[in-house]
Amino acid sequence: MAKVTIDGTEVEVQEGLNVIEAAKAADVHVPHFCYHPSLTVVGQCRMCLVEVEGMPKLQAGCSTTVKDGMKIHVYNDKVDKARKGQMEFLLINHPLDCPICDKAGECPLQDYSFNYGSVTSRYGEFKRTYPGMDRTPIGPHVVQNMNRCIHCTRCIRFTQEITGTSELAFFKRGASTEVGVFPDTPLDNWMSACVTDICPTGALTTREFRFENRVWNLDSAESVCNGCDVGCNIFIGHRNGQIFRYRPRVNPDVNDHWLCDFGRFSHERYDTDRVVVPKVRNEDDYFGISTWTEALDSIGKAVRATTSEKMAVIASANMTNEEAFLARKLFADRLGVKSIGVMVDAIGPIRMKARTEWLVGTQGAPNFRGVERVLGEGTSKRVDDLLTRGAEGIDVLFITDAAFSERAKDPAVVANLRKAKMLVVLSWDATHPLADSADVVLPSTIHAEKEGTYTNLQGRIQRIFQAFPPKGQTVTDLEIYRRIGAHLFPEAEEFTTADAADLFDDMRATIPAMKNAEEAAPAEAW
């Protein structure tokens, strides 16, 4: 440990830490562009210059490691002058087109220019431009505007050090230095859009989010990506009940600063017609919009007319742990259904770099491990039987999520499931084939509309938060199970409320496999 004084505050930090990290301990922010905690230090932007007592020149905070007794000045006149000088150099050739730039509002260059920029410019020459490089798609997701670039090389280092694909490099030199891709090798790797997150300017933006929304108009909710079982921590950027983007949320143990392209753009699946009211098939085989009361009535009628042996439930790996737990209470404990199963699609493998290890996602849903723990191991064979052999002899088949598997879109599989006398489907996707052929469709929610926890491949339990309320007559899945339960068992206590936090505590107390949940969860995510 080293005792260092940063702007008069004495703090004790680990020896060998650089000044930027050490200053965080003293709650002092050192402005920087090229430094990134997960990339190598190059000391190029010169924005993090600090004064170290006893050294004649200003030192770059990123490349200076602290030693015991060091006295560091992050903010004084000398440093301020230097920092303003660097800011001026960065801005003389920057187009200053913030009003039409997608990065505006979350742009380090913009932020620091408010602190260190000058209102007037001393630059009387022509700005350097890169003709033909101002809206260049350099890959399937990334659009480059070289005029905005400040040559920090974060993107270059990302492709070299994190993905190891090295598509980006410096070309030319001096003032005409440009960041670019090699001919015929586009920036096309599985994490390519991460360069837009780490870019401190609007030089790199995603094709998908370009000109979609101003970032200050977006609300942000902490969540977990549901693309695969890695469970990358994300922020959902949303406005008026529409998801505009996913952004990685730093978690060194899972996804560090990164998010894969598949997960990042997986919200595009929600750009579809939503089921917003219950639909019930009546005696005349008319399948039309209905009410919750009618839907619950017809479910109740069918359930009371049969026995538990003739009922089956296909759960989904997209359910939260709490939903799985309440579904178990309803179907297994109350109704006594034996045939409850959950399955998951194999995808990928999708690689994700945590700070210390590579995680490999192989499942196409976020919570197979959690749901399986709640429902019991080895239940996927039951689902497989239903899908391949058909629901012959089953009176009531509950499908808790139409999107439980890609196989559910196969007409043969739909026909097999349709063999059940009564098919109850929860779905958010109105275009899903199962939502067309069911007897009762209940409008369910996407993961941005509900809260709960997912268990990722490390066994880590991570909470998602509700970004915006469900649409139309849609209610959260927990509320759907509660309504069914309350309808069937009016006296039952467990169906009076459906609070995710209460259910989580209850689940931990009841299910042995979930006992260690809190230890596994990162504290800051709670």
Place this chain on the structure above:
Amino acid sequence: MEPIKVLTANVDKPNSKSIEVYLEGGGYEAARKALQMKPEEIVQLVKDSELRGRGGAGFPTGNKWGFVPKNAPKPTYLLCNADEAEPGTFKDRVIIEKDPHLLLEGMIIAAYAIASNPMAYIYIRGEFHYGSTVLNKAIEEAQAKGFLGKNIFGSGFDFDITVHRGAGAYICGEETGLIESVEGHRGQPRVKPPFPAVVGVFGGPTVVQNVETLSCVPFIISKGPDWFKSFGTPKNTGPKLYCVSGRVKKPGVYEFPMGVNLKELIYDHCGGIVGDRKLKAVIPGGASAPMLKPDEIDLPLNFDAVMKAGSMLGSAGVIVLDETVCIVDAVWRLSKFFAHESCGQCTPCREGTNWMESILDRLERGEGRQQDADLLLDMADNIGGKSLCALGDAAIGPVISSVKKFRDEYLYHVTNKSCMPGTTRYRRLDMPVAAH
């Protein structure tokens, strides 16, 4: 002070680059002697000789060798910096092309002193194509005689040298830029620490030495540090090559004991100014050194005295500007060089050198503004000491000194939109800068 012939002893002999001529003058005897000594003894001798690096910074060579960790897990490298690209400097070229074996012998001794099993490269700038052929020939000759290769002089010391040609970037003459270039990367300096003596080429400890520095080493071994120290003054010892260029009657490479008087050098040894015109300014140490005015040149050309006068000896490339030279034009020419050679990775150098160049260009075109001189000074302050490597500091040297010392000439450009009467622009507009 009279010229001497130590480093240049062989260069006037016919076919001086061949090993036979070098051996006639007692060549490779110093290496033979050194390989019977202990490495620590050699380092001590070099320390005693007070030899300072001739590349520009003037760092004590013996100390540099002492920093190399012993028993490092990776091989230790000796790099000879023959990337002599500073405008006004052409001393190493003489040694490389006329007396390559002196350099090779110095490298054998230096390599033996720093590590038991070192690897070595001579990084020669791409434009020195002839120099690289000379060096390769010399290495072949030395290998044939057994001076390079396995078990040199029966001492059990194995050593060989590879010539690595650069691709035309001034920045590769910077220590860490050179290391990157040798590794095959884009030539751009690395952030220090770690210093090359600890982590250098391919992760191994590395010593980078200028050609002239290495060429001094054989004399220290053969004649002793006291003989070496008899040249020059304490802390500034040894023979030194001075390259004089510009408006003098006899430009060229001159060898003197370290510390020849600059005035004497220009007027006595170089024959004075062309056309007996008046002197206007002298750049004493290559393009990056601040200018000296005529009343400041009565000083010994050694590291400390020139530093005291506000300039630097650098690589001892003395550029003489006479009264007909437009200072703004001369500084524009130097700025253009630095803007063109900036590697482009760090902010102040990439943006600042280019900005300075365009301001000076504007002044020369007659579009100068009243505030330009102050702007140049303030901008230079934002570059100096803030850049990643020394190129930023180099680029501001001529600018700051010229604005301070020839401010009237800058203001004349602003008010009269032309050069001062009697001065001319020296622009060869028909010769574009080679695209490299």
